[in-house]
Amino acid sequence: MRRPNVLGSLNASLHALMEADRRVVLMGEDLLDPYGGAFKVSAGLSTAFPDRVLTSPISELGFTGVAVGMALRGLRPIVEIMFGDFLMLAADQLLNHATKYPWMYDGKATVPLVVRAPMGGRRGYGPTHSQSIEKHFLGMPGLVVVAPSPFHDPGALLAASVEDDRPVLFVENKLMYARLLRGAGDASMADVTVRSTEGAFPTVSLSYDGFEEGELTIVAYGGMAELGLAAAERLLIDHEIVAEVVLPSCLNPLDLAPIARSVRRTGRLLVCEEGTGVAGWGSEVVARAAEECFDALVAPPVRVTARDFPIGNTRVLEDAVLPQEDDVVRAARSVVESRKMRVVGG
Amino acid sequence: MRRPNVLGSLNASLHALMEADRRVVLMGEDLLDPYGGAFKVSAGLSTAFPDRVLTSPISELGFTGVAVGMALRGLRPIVEIMFGDFLMLAADQLLNHATKYPWMYDGKATVPLVVRAPMGGRRGYGPTHSQSIEKHFLGMPGLVVVAPSPFHDPGALLAASVEDDRPVLFVENKLMYARLLRGAGDASMADVTVRSTEGAFPTVSLSYDGFEEGELTIVAYGGMAELGLAAAERLLIDHEIVAEVVLPSCLNPLDLAPIARSVRRTGRLLVCEEGTGVAGWGSEVVARAAEECFDALVAPPVRVTARDFPIGNTRVLEDAVLPQEDDVVRAARSVVESRKMRVVGG
Amino acid sequence: MSVDPRQRFDGQPGPVGERLYAQMALIRAFEERLLLLFDQGELFGTTHCYIGQEADAVGIINHLRAGDVVFSNHRCHGHFLAYSDRPELLLAEVMGRDTGLVGGRGGSQHICYEDFYSNGVQGGIVANAVGAAMAEKLTGGGAVTVVFLGDGTLGEGIVYESLNMASLWGAPVLFVVEDNRWAQSTPVDKELAGDMVARGRAFGMSASEITSTDAVELYERFGALVEQVRETGRPHFEVIHTYRLCHHSKSDDRRPEEEVERHRADDPLPKLAARLAPGRAEALDREAEARVDEALAWARAQPFPEASELGGARAKA
Amino acid sequence: MSVDPRQRFDGQPGPVGERLYAQMALIRAFEERLLLLFDQGELFGTTHCYIGQEADAVGIINHLRAGDVVFSNHRCHGHFLAYSDRPELLLAEVMGRDTGLVGGRGGSQHICYEDFYSNGVQGGIVANAVGAAMAEKLTGGGAVTVVFLGDGTLGEGIVYESLNMASLWGAPVLFVVEDNRWAQSTPVDKELAGDMVARGRAFGMSASEITSTDAVELYERFGALVEQVRETGRPHFEVIHTYRLCHHSKSDDRRPEEEVERHRADDPLPKLAARLAPGRAEALDREAEARVDEALAWARAQPFPEASELGGARAKA
Numbered sequence A, B: 001m002r003r004p005n006v007l008g009s010l011n012a013s014l015h016a017l018m019e020a021d022r023r024v025v026l027m028g029e030d031l032l033d034p035y036g037g038a039f040k041v042s043a044g045l046s047t048a049f050p051d052r053v054l055t056s057p058i059s060e061l062g063f064t065g066v067a068v069g070m071a072l073r074g075l076r077p078i079v080e081i082m083f084g085d086f087l088m089l090a091a092d093q094l095l096n097h098a099t100k101y102p103w104m105y106d107g108k109a110t111v112p113l114v115v116r117a118p119m120g121g122r123r124g125y126g127p128t129h130s131q132s133i134e135k136h137f138l139g140m141p142g143l144v145v146v147a148p149s150p151f152h153d154p155g156a157l158l159a160a161s162v163e164d165d166r167p168v169l170f171v172e173n174k175l176m177y178a179r180l181l182r183g184a185g186d187a188s189m190a191d192v193t194v195r196s197t198e199g200a201f202p203t204v205s206l207s208y209d210g211f212e213e214g215e216l217t218i219v220a221y222g223g224m225a226e227l228g229l230a231a232a233e234r235l236l237i238d239h240e241i242v243a244e245v246v247l248p249s250c251l252n253p254l255d256l257a258p259i260a261r262s263v264r265r266t267g268r269l270l271v272c273e274e275g276t277g278v279a280g281w282g283s284e285v286v287a288r289a290a291e292e293c294f295d296a297l298v299a300p301p302v303r304v305t306a307r308d309f310p311i312g313n314t315r316v317l318e319d320a321v322l323p324q325e326d327d328v329v330r331a332a333r334s335v336v337e338s339r340k341m342r343v344v345g346g
Numbered sequence C, D: 001m002s003v004d005p006r007q008r009f010d011g012q013p014g015p016v017g018e019r020l021y022a023q024m025a026l027i028r029a030f031e032e033r034l035l036l037l038f039d040q041g042e043l044f045g046t047t048h049c050y051i052g053q054e055a056d057a058v059g060i061i062n063h064l065r066a067g068d069v070v071f072s073n074h075r076c077h078g079h080f081l082a083y084s085d086r087p088e089l090l091l092a093e094v095m096g097r098d099t100g101l102v103g104g105r106g107g108s109q110h111i112c113y114e115d116f117y118s119n120g121v122q123g124g125i126v127a128n129a130v131g132a133a134m135a136e137k138l139t140g141g142g143a144v145t146v147v148f149l150g151d152g153t154l155g156e157g158i159v160y161e162s163l164n165m166a167s168l169w170g171a172p173v174l175f176v177v178e179d180n181r182w183a184q185s186t187p188v189d190k191e192l193a194g195d196m197v198a199r200g201r202a203f204g205m206s207a208s209e210i211t212s213t214d215a216v217e218l219y220e221r222f223g224a225l226v227e228q229v230r231e232t233g234r235p236h237f238e239v240i241h242t243y244r245l246c247h248h249s250k251s252d253d254r255r256p257e258e259e260v261e262r263h264r265a266d267d268p269l270p271k272l273a274a275r276l277a278p279g280r281a282e283a284l285d286r287e288a289e290a291r292v293d294e295a296l297a298w299a300r301a302q303p304f305p306e307a308s309e310l311g312g313a314r315a316k317a
């Protein structure tokens, strides 16, 4: 049997979720077969569950609001935002409705809503169809932000999100859809030791040396996960630098423990994200690590992010803005080469 | 002459700006006299400049979009969002229009737009009228985020924002409106040494000991500025801890230099913000400091922020969520008492 | 457990007019007391009163049955009291008590009780209401959802997105526009172009309007409308032209005095009182005052929440 | 320097039909070439073609004078070419070249040239257009702003917020809804309830509609509408019922073949060609092809931007 790709995993999960639970409803633009959604994550669903797939007008705020109302009243809606870039249109429903109701109604209501948002560039779609803007949704009290990678089980993460009583923003990197899943048993992972935390939204940690003598912790998620591992491989082969790659699937609330454990081993932290850096996920990870692993750090933490510009349509500008494998390798080398040590005293 | 308060400074600046430049237009809800805007920042303007004050329908996205169009076509619109909590409704116009046009049109257009947004709690307005959500707008490439405090000249900051060719989000803490300005010459500042960086959006630094032997850098902005200084005073008097208080007026792009200079003196960093912490402004400041002042830090940086919940309507819950002076003092003491030192080696 | 306003209303003795009046008197007494408590410094924050519009709430909500859903806005006291008849819970809430409707978390604008929800952000609830109605439709229930919005809220784009979806998908929702001629400090002609009813109709649904503060007249009209929505499973858009006799929130009324005065003649309470049996209105007013006294005494005795309860929540009701 | 489409159009020799046809032929040839370049792998990313709707652009834009403003959407090639007559600049842009309209930054959907602007996010430009019109009004200029939106984009709430403000404030803006019966993969009856023209009218502005792919007919109608907006300083809302003959973007057409076939009879090019002098259409087609050849040769010779130019920008035009 061929390994499924990310798209297939998500699509199969949607089928299973809708089959298993009549409360699951899908809403978004252009969802009906034979089209099946802009990226085909929703393919086949409107045929199998015609009553529960609502193809919607181009009304991101409105249909997210409709989904919030459905969730308040006992359904488990999944909303698809065609391009994550348009999520700002729906943001007020997340900030002032979906996440507010459960707390401000003192637990009298829950909003088990999942908003799926394809994000990311490298497809030449230009400045308004290529962004990774999930950072702007981090730290809304009550909003869970989940991002699968090929090293997780995307379908299982989606199922856990749907089963969660809290509103979840589910971030899908577009380029990742076609990537094959990479589990512990796969050939491509033969040299890699894999660890995973427990729970619905696990953090996966990867190491080429069995977590024996890592010198650097590379933290990444979503579309940057494979780049992170590829960089780790090159660092090992070309530069004899042993890096551990830590891949959370839940961006918020963040389980720092697996990152902290790794940093305590390696003393060095590099965080990657495809979005721009300022006040991003990487800022939070670096800040948390600086606060909570201060004594373990032997070198300044570093972030590899998109440069602080929109994403140009032409490839040279898109490539220049988005973080590349080379950028990860370069930053990793510089952080490892700054071999500062410190002695902790009283 | 009485010292003006923040409200008066902003209002006078708006009068002067509209008087001086016919391109300046004001838009927002309930702006007309005698009402003059929900917080009266716009009082008198519709009487003085009836053609250029457009009281708008309750259409935050729409009127922000109208302002973007005006700015593209040569005007200098100022938009008032009645409560900053509603800014998410307008966010797409900031992310995908106002900030995109200048770059993606390759410099063929500018969008000199100012969006004013009153933020903040402590007035018993409840979960949807008390938030400080500016963090969600940090790091949109091209968006300047400015926040006055009583230690800056709010009117001058507003004027600089209007004169700036870039879109500016201008964050006004609501509780601060009634506070008197606190310049270098004021009695309340007699014991305080004040430094300021140059430029349109200066960072003001305050010290009770002339920046001689600070042990801690407290970074704050907007509504947390006075809390930061009050905490510094108590730290000095009650605990013999010398803290420097660094108050940027421009949250993004952030000039780290004055913060870094202070941290290099003190070795310790505490960042305050009224909003919740995750991926907030404090995360960015801590991350930047960890990256750029790594060797100077002798203790883990710390953040004092709102706790990760909505802001309850009842005072006890509002107080419990929002960061208080006591929290700053407590965090400051703990960071100073963790007298870890480190020796930097090769 | 579900609230059944219609059953409660139908089960009460006396003529319809008296029963409607009794509810309006309670709303009025409740809010006048609230304003007093603010003036006396016992309350903090803000509130939006419904004075002058009471006939809408009682005219509509008494037609709702168990399981029917109400979405309300910042001006929710009247809707809530007509729905629940529980002044003490709302009072305790506004007073920030732990046993208030939502434990003091929401205050005046953000309440929830059984199938009643309110939020203080304009517009968003309209989509939420369509979602509630769609949930009902998809699960085969027969409940109707009513959502209240003001004339000013017709400025929000989400309202039209919601009308479009409700109409496209056939959502059993009754949109009630309470046109009180002002949005905060802005008169309707500075906030709204064109025609309100035409807006509803343009989205392919039945729409009509009524200019009235007569509770009995409204009660009669809405009986048919609520059942129409229930039976057709389709949305309806109804505009009530009315008037707000109090300030927008507190002490912020800068409207022309003479205009406000003129509308006092339409105050729904005296309007209906005049048609009741002699002395009935006064008696009902006194009863309402007594209930508010009692509610206040209860609410004052309630504890504030603990700061440590930030993350917790009462068991789901 | 300002583009003056009307002066350019009026200054050309020949009958109106021929001149309109020439422009449509250029748009058609341009886009067919674009699709070919995508198929051949020379282009990357995405694009939205205007095939079947060309009559709208030429019917409207030729009435615009220097300083008039156009806001366009994702499907902007036709609007742009009718406005600018500069295929080489757009081609270089879509090909990602440094000398493209916006230096390769925007690509097919995000372009700017003189008083022409486009954006690929649905709805937002409608408010931007009202702002442009208000800027004109406030500075006392006499320019008209035209904004193009699709039937599907009528789903966005910002459209109604914009209509309301345009009407309230008297903005000289012409809203043109190009109803091509589909929004991406969604037919109009699954996206839109009620009536398009009624929506415009409900916001207090003049509104009308036309079902036509006849460039001359559209040209005649819009001459009056553009001048109406200019003279009254008030908005107008016009719906053109037309049809898209190509896929939404590339290779994503799953519409019923028979429906598409049926609409081929309304293809604006053959429709107008049949009324031109014999041989003229073919000659104009050849001219258009030649111009596209030339534009392509030029564009291919243009350099790509440097990665280091990320922060820079060409001098303001």
Ligand SMILES: Cc1ncc(C[n+]2csc(CCOP(=O)(O)OP(=O)(O)O)c2C)c(N)n1
Residues within 6 Å of the ligand: B029, B058, B060, B082, B086, B089, C074, C075, C120, C121, C122, C123, C149, C150, C151, C152, C153, C154, C180, C182, C183, C184, C244, C248
């Ligand atoms: C999104 C949003 N914008 C602005 C406000 C501030 N605000 C509260 S009530 C109000 C006026 C509402 O007017 P209307 O809809 O007519 O209701 P009314 O107050 O007259 O009952 C405004 C502008 C808000 N609460 N939410």
Ligand SMILES: Cc1ncc(C[n+]2csc(CCOP(=O)(O)OP(=O)(O)O)c2C)c(N)n1
Residues within 6 Å of the ligand: A029, A058, A060, A082, A086, A089, D074, D075, D120, D121, D122, D123, D149, D150, D151, D152, D153, D154, D180, D182, D183, D184, D244, D248
């Ligand atoms: C805010 C937003 N939502 C969704 C999209 C994706 N999208 C691009 S074009 C399109 C369909 C637009 O339909 P219509 O307005 O009828 O224009 P047409 O494509 O038919 O010209 C959609 C959904 C978008 N670009 N922007």
Ligand SMILES: [Mg+2]
Residues within 6 Å of the ligand: C150, C151, C152, C178, C179, C180, C181, C182, C183, C184
């Ligand atoms: Mg009103």
Ligand SMILES: [Mg+2]
Residues within 6 Å of the ligand: D150, D151, D152, D178, D179, D180, D181, D182, D183, D184
């Ligand atoms: Mg269309």
